[in-house]
Amino acid sequence: MIFERGHFIYEFWVARFSLLAGLWTTVSTSFLTIVIGSALGLVLGLVLAYGIWPLRFLARFYVDVIRGIPLLVLILFAYYGLALFKISVTPYWAGVIALSAFCVSHVAETVRGAIQSVPAGQDEAAKAIGLPFLKRVRYVILPQALRRVLPPWVNTALEMVKGTTLLSVIGVVELLLASQQAIARNYLILQFYLAATLFYFIVNFAIAQLAAALERRFRRFKY
């Protein structure tokens, strides 16, 4: 009964390898995007906060443009556009590049906001004890700013995980497209979409709760 054609459990079992492969793609694209996006976003955030004006202007332009266009357009643009520059990339990497470009702008804006929310007195006190600029940033400003970065950063990270579903549009077989391919074979629309939905919900909700708990622990550092 359960192990019969047309039953969800059976069909799920049949599709298990392709679903797992899709899951792995979702995980790897999310991971790459968040790592690349956060690293470059941190640098760009520092440029926004401390850069000389031409650099700061370019960074501001980049951040505001990227934040003003839909992620899907970015992905499609990267997918069709990169080829024009004779950069031959797979849809997978076109997607990772687009998602990372998006992630960078959001992280940069978060980092800038956090740095500028550290009271000016902190920087002045660091100057007063004779710390040079880089050490002030490294030992005084960033440790305080990064705590404020955590909640919005987790938010961005979750957006990126959800954003990887858009890669299905350019044919990257992540979890959503893998589910749709399964549906195309067995026509169990509700069951497979529901399964994918629940999967995203459980993972993202868990991460969000974990981050919230972490943030509560940090709260005692507030001043």
Place this chain on the structure above:
Amino acid sequence: MLNYNFNWSVIWRNWDKFVDALLLGLGMAVVSLLIGTLIGLLVAYARGAGPRWLRWPAFVYVEFIRNVPLLLLVFFVYFGLPELGIYGLDKVQSFVLTLSLYAGAYMAEVFRAGLASIPRGYAEAARAIGLRPLQRQRYVILPVMFRITLPSITNNLVSLFKDTSLAAAIAVPELTFTARQVNANTFRVMESWLTATALYLFTAYAIAIVLRLVEKRYAVIR
């Protein structure tokens, strides 16, 4: 640009399509925001002041929507509703329904925060002059709440407008879909996508600028 020769004539020839697509996206965003605002208000009140049996579903709704990818919801509604025996929604309606439910969860959070941030004193003053509960909400709490949350509502409208791009996935002829179509028909990759990008950027900032003016007009300085 490695030897890429721009040819913008294909854009001019398809300009009507782009404009229609832009207006369709904008319309879907606005309608979704309106329905989402209604849902958000009800859910925010249910979570804040509702009976216990209502708080829980409200919480689940908000957390569910916010933690599931929008594209998945779009497919779920578009392909799933007929499976549940609900027919008769065309692509646009199906997408607007999805985006409204999506907006509702985010607006609920905005309103919940807004309601929580209103100083108790306003409600007490309203009680002290003898306003009844619904009157207190109608004349004091809601007007103040909307003014406080106006910046967040603006941000949500801009986000929703950008989210209408996902309607392309179910072949709704909005901007992204149109750009992709022009791209496919003419092979003018840069022109198609630069046009779509520019139109998104322009509209997103236009919405933001116009609503910032509205915000200034209605700012509540506390």
Place this chain on the structure above:
Amino acid sequence: MALLEARNVQKHFGSVEVLKSIDLDVEQGQVVALIGASGSGKTTFLRCINLLEQYDAGSIALDGEVVGFTSDGRRRPLSERRVSAQRARIGMVFQQFNLFPHMTAEQNVMLGLTKVQGKAKDEAATIARHWLDRVGLSERRDHYPYQLSGGQQQRVAIARAVAMSPRLMLFDEATSALDPELVAEVLAVIQDLAKSGMTMLLVSHEMLFVRDVASKVVFMDGGRIAQAGPPEEVFHHPENERLKTFLGRFHGMFGQPV
């Protein structure tokens, strides 16, 4: 029958007994001042009178009608509609002004007149202008709260309360949140109201003002009334030890003969 009759009013927050047993009469036209250290229960008692706090036992009656509960002695809570109607007959002025931030001074005053008393817009506007004029703010009636100084905001708040023609006015530390140089203008308005025969119950730390304006001074301590009487008696012949200590802080103020 006194205008306001409080009998054995009790109130606790969790395990803390804020009001142990308060008995107080306020006669028509009387100005009663509640004084005492912070935490003595003055503000809580004031808030119980218009049911911003529910009292746990006893009764508070305005014009013989119990506030918030049925008058038959069974202490059943009244409907919100009834409670709202009762509140409309009691004006209240808050420490933090609590003007509605999205309305002009005039709209603030008009809201209760139109929505609670059901008056027409024109009539309400006339009344609002009269009272804004009375508190010296006819020039500012189209200003929003943020465009007004603290003293001006509090005067609008007073106008908003008295415009409803309440039977009783409650003042909850009406000048405590004001900068010192703005206190006098607000006290002048309150004094003007007192002279016009308005019945008032006020919590205040302005002892000189209390001595001048009050016909009865009530010293509260630890959720009870420790001493009550005319100002001369309370200020110059304190019997209660805690009252003596309390007044000691204001020593010098009452050095000269009244």
